[in-house]
Amino acid sequence: MxxxxxxxxxxxxxxxxxxxxxxxxxxxxxxxxxxxxxxxxxxxxxxxxxxxxxxxxxxxxxxxxxxxxxxxxxxxxxxxxxxxxxxxxxxxxxxxxxxxxxxxxxxxxxxxxxxxxxxxxxxxxxxLDARSYAEGTDPDGGETIGFRDIVGRLPDGRRGPVNDLGALARADAVAAYVAGRLADPIVRGLHVRWTDGPAEGWSWVEARPGRCLVERVRLTSRGVVRGVDPGRLAEDLAAVALGERLRAPDPAAASLVDRDDLREEVRRLAGRRDSFDGGFAFDHLCAD
Structure with missing residues (x-):
């Protein structure tokens, strides 16, 4: 047993x-x-x-x-x-x-x-790595660096969070922008945690002026995920999914979402902030 x-x-x-x-x-x-x-x-x-x-x-x-x-x-x-x-x-x-x-x-x-x-x-x-890190952290030892926030050398040579699952996707977006395959190199995102429900992460990049490639991921943790906020992990997973689509020969040929429509979706999500554990921390994405 x-x-x-x-x-x-x-x-x-x-x-x-x-x-x-x-x-x-x-x-x-x-x-x-x-x-x-x-x-x-x-x-x-x-x-x-x-x-x-x-x-x-x-x-x-x-x-x-x-x-x-x-x-x-x-x-x-x-x-x-x-x-x-x-x-x-x-x-x-x-x-x-x-x-x-x-x-x-x-x-x-x-x-x-x-x-x-x-x-x-x-x-x-x-x-499993995040769980091991969390189990090895002394809760009485003062403030510690979270697993997701450990800084080191990234695949593209820059320094940043080495345990960001979306790091490769972010580097791929920059490369695609330099190659003229994207309108903007910045991968944006948000995450929420539904009260007594899953975490949800969004990630997007502007593939054509005013048109975005968007990914959404829901993560139901049931206490398995430790050492990383489930909402943040869901957003990183959405970035990983975005990276998969960026590797297509022409990412802009995929289904795109109008940037204004996406902003309206974010506003509707923000309107449900009372349903989130921890509130909504992305009001800056609702602005025109």
Whole structure:
């Protein structure tokens, strides 16, 4: 029996010894493409047969286990945003409910662009590094530098936050601007944390005068993310998604959003500030 985030995980079973890990990091092993039913010892209490039948088939991109016991600590799932009321959203809710009942925290990333084995692996490695950093920080030792704020040498040679997942995208935007493929080199963004809900990050760059390439990511942490603010991490993930689109032969050929329309969307988001944990810190983006 092991503990995951305060829940006794008596319903979880170890990943079989013959399964080869996709990731080895900070005392953990990561196993790709596991089904939820493979990780749970029978139907947890409070879960109906229909719920279990649906959720048990859910594919998890990476399951992170303790290296010594191979017992799951948390799971990660990437996927496109599912509209409210859709069958896909219903499956997500059932999967979330079963994971809670089984004591398996599920870290969910909703993105129209991000996904795939290597992106998931890099993301989980980052989460584990941030957790290790946070666990090694003495809470009584005074003010410390956050994991995301550690400064060092960036890929383009400049100094800046080395744990900014969007650093490569920001460098790619500058290169695309110099090559005449973008109207502006600056990657902008914002983030919010919905009260009792996911964190949401936006990132955009002006691809053509008055026309923007925009990415949005939602991150449901469930206490898995430590050492980095989930909202800030969601914004960095949106920048990573933006970088993926910038690598297209002609990023401006993709669907673009009018800059004024984007500003109006930001204003509408700001109008919901009472729904955010921590308020809204990006009023400067609402100005004309």
């Amino acid at each position: 092991t503990s995951t985030g305060g829940v006794t995980a008596s319903w979880l079973r170890p990943v079989p010894a013959e399964a080869a890990p996709r990731l080895t990091r900070a005392g953990h092993l990561g196993f790709a493409d596991r089904r939820l039913a493979e990780l749970v010892q029978g139907r947890p209490p409070g879960v109906t047969g229909s719920q279990w039948s649906t959720a048990g088939r859910a594919a998890l991109d990476l399951v992170v286990c303790a290296a010594d016991t191979r017992l799951p600590r948390f799971a990660v799932r990437f996927g496109p945003p599912a509209p409210d009321g859709s069958p896909a959203r219903r499956v997500e809710r059932l999967t979330d409910a079963v994971c809670v009942a089984a004591g398996l925290p599920l870290l969910r990333v909703e993105s129209s662009t991000l996904g795939g084995g290597e992106q998931v692996r890099r993301f989980v490695a980052y989460v």
